[in-house]
Amino acid sequence: MSEKGLLIVLSGFSGAGKGTVMRRLLQKYENYSLSISATTRSPRFGEVDGQDYFFKTTEQFESMISDGQLIEYAKYVSNFYGTPKDYVEEQLELGKNVVLEIEIQGALKVKEKFPGTVLLFLLPPSAMELQKRLIGRGTEDFATIKARLSRAVEESQGVENYDYIVVNDNLDICVDDINCIVASEHNKAVNNLNLIDNIREELKSFSEGVIYDTSIV
Numbered sequence: 001m002s003e004k005g006l007l008i009v010l011s012g013f014s015g016a017g018k019g020t021v022m023r024r025l026l027q028k029y030e031n032y033s034l035s036i037s038a039t040t041r042s043p044r045f046g047e048v049d050g051q052d053y054f055f056k057t058t059e060q061f062e063s064m065i066s067d068g069q070l071i072e073y074a075k076y077v078s079n080f081y082g083t084p085k086d087y088v089e090e091q092l093e094l095g096k097n098v099v100l101e102i103e104i105q106g107a108l109k110v111k112e113k114f115p116g117t118v119l120l121f122l123l124p125p126s127a128m129e130l131q132k133r134l135i136g137r138g139t140e141d142f143a144t145i146k147a148r149l150s151r152a153v154e155e156s157q158g159v160e161n162y163d164y165i166v167v168n169d170n171l172d173i174c175v176d177d178i179n180c181i182v183a184s185e186h187n188k189a190v191n192n193l194n195l196i197d198n199i200r201e202e203l204k205s206f207s208e209g210v211i212y213d214t215s216i217v
């Protein structure tokens with residue numbers, strides 16, 4: 001239905017599996033683009049600059065803010081994260097659904113600026129599973145894991161602002177659910193007003209002109 005892409009935010013507690021869900025979504029379905037954020041956090045083992053994040057110094061990040069290059073930014077635990085504007089706008093124009101994998105403060109700012117944004121919150125099947133995943137991935141020390149769990153407690157209080165909650169228990173079911181939500185959002189009347197306008201104009205001209213009975217031809 002609507003031809004322009006939708007802006008989609010995927011948030012979730014650290015360890016909920018946002019990265020895995022995103023990779024599977026992009027692999028399984030066309031028409032999605034993942035926005036790459038800028039951050040002042042250091043790269044984790046295996047992360048590539050320009051692919052996972054644009055890794056910036058605090059000074060570089062601050063000049064991106066003052067040059068108006070970011071749609072939104074927020075501080076998460078002790079680092080800054082932000083969404084670069086140009087890529088997102090370009091992909092939306094191309095008809096791609098652009099997914100921002102960002103935390104809750106940024107999500108709310110994006111929704112305020114672009115009310116058509118679809119906010120999705122990814123939940124783990126249980127708190128125990130979340131803790132297991134955070135420890136299991138072995139990328140953070142225990143102090144950081146505790147800070148992230150405590151941030152999860154705070155974030156759980158803002159989840160009612162989201163449009164949809166999706167549970168990441170079975171990866172493929174979760175990804176298919178997200179794709180169905182996005183398809184329904186494209187069909188919303190408010191996203192198809194151009195289509196309705198075009199049909200109305202055609203109907204008007206038919207109603208005022210000669211009616212050809214195509215069954216005779």
Ligand code: 5GP
Nearest residue numbers: 037038073074076081082083101102103106
């Ligand atoms: P991580 O350090 O685990 O890669 O990301 C930490 C948190 O920052 C996650 O909740 C992630 O969704 C969020 N995040 C990543 N990029 C952005 C961004 O551009 N803006 C905001 N507001 N949050 C982001």
